[in-house]
Amino acid sequence: MRALLIVDVQNDFCEGGSLAVAGGAAVASKITDYLKNNAGDYSLIVASRDWHDANSSNEGHFAIDGAEPDFVDSWPPHCVSGSTGADYHPNLDQTFIGVHVQKGMGHASYSAFEGITTDGRTLEQVLSDAQVTALDVVGIATDYCVLASALDARKTGIAVTVLTEMCAGIAVASTDAALAQLQQAGCAVVTSVA
Template sequence: MTKALFIIDVQNDFTEGGALGVDGGAAVAADISRYLEAHADDYALVIASRDWHDPESDNGGHFAASDTDPDYVVTWPAHCVAGTAGADYHPALDLSRVTMHVKKGQGEPAYSIYDGEVEGGASDGAGISAVLDEYGVTEIDVAGIATDYCVRASVLDAIEHGRHVRVFTDLIAGVGRESSDAALIEMGHLGAELSSSDAG
């Protein structure tokens, strides 16, 4: 068994005070760092994703037009714009144990880590699925933001690509309580293991 850890979108704009901040986002960043301190060596790859939207476009309709209110389903306020502080990882996330970075949503809507491209290193520009195949990854643990959007999408794609997936329910934060609960039920129904990070 070769394992990878996905850290989904732990960015300033998705934590408290950000353009789309969720309650508990900063705590998730700090808790993931504590988990990595003890468990980073359990993984062949520790992969962190970021939304990285173009500043000069609506990113394929992902950003609401300036004269239109976002519907928070398909259209959103501008967030995680490339090169801005909002797109940066949250400062409480320890990046020293991250082995690979993925940028997604460059000019288009993108929720899943599978929609992005690896940034830097020998795998620069590659999709995550090809990288996981290269490393022989069969199991993926998932943490990050937001439970009901990008975590959900990443988990469902990982399952679809044949990986065994475990979601650390104490290392995620969602936009809404009901939608997050529904996402967890859906992920579990489709085969994800829902577990605490201290379950071993």
């Protein structure tokens, strides 16, 4: 069985958000267009979201109380649970999504495999229950959460393909390094899809 994982296509990670990635809104549109033509190719479509606690440093993940974020381990507050910034970007058609994973509740969390579904299961459990053997990964940001999620998927033995046309990274150098790391880990990296 083949599944699609849509990583963190949220308002705060798109243009105008508190931690915007250039091209994020376009990625949301590309994913929706892709799903209109290809959703039937997948037995399961999963989407993850950062879902951080309000009024908390989330174990140092947020720079708070006037501290400057280092953009490595600490970040500006983003994707606070229940906020507009944590919502999926409006260009992403949510009707295709069968399973929602929330991550980062009270702590830093980059991989969708660190989150839980609305019914309390891990992503690994969801994929195992659905007998998924191949996973396509898209979303934001290539060099952080897409990278971490794809690497964790690969560790489970699933065949992983990252569809870069539907990803957006923070910086060219770190995105290139992430794609090289993914390939080294045995993930396929596909730059264009029909």
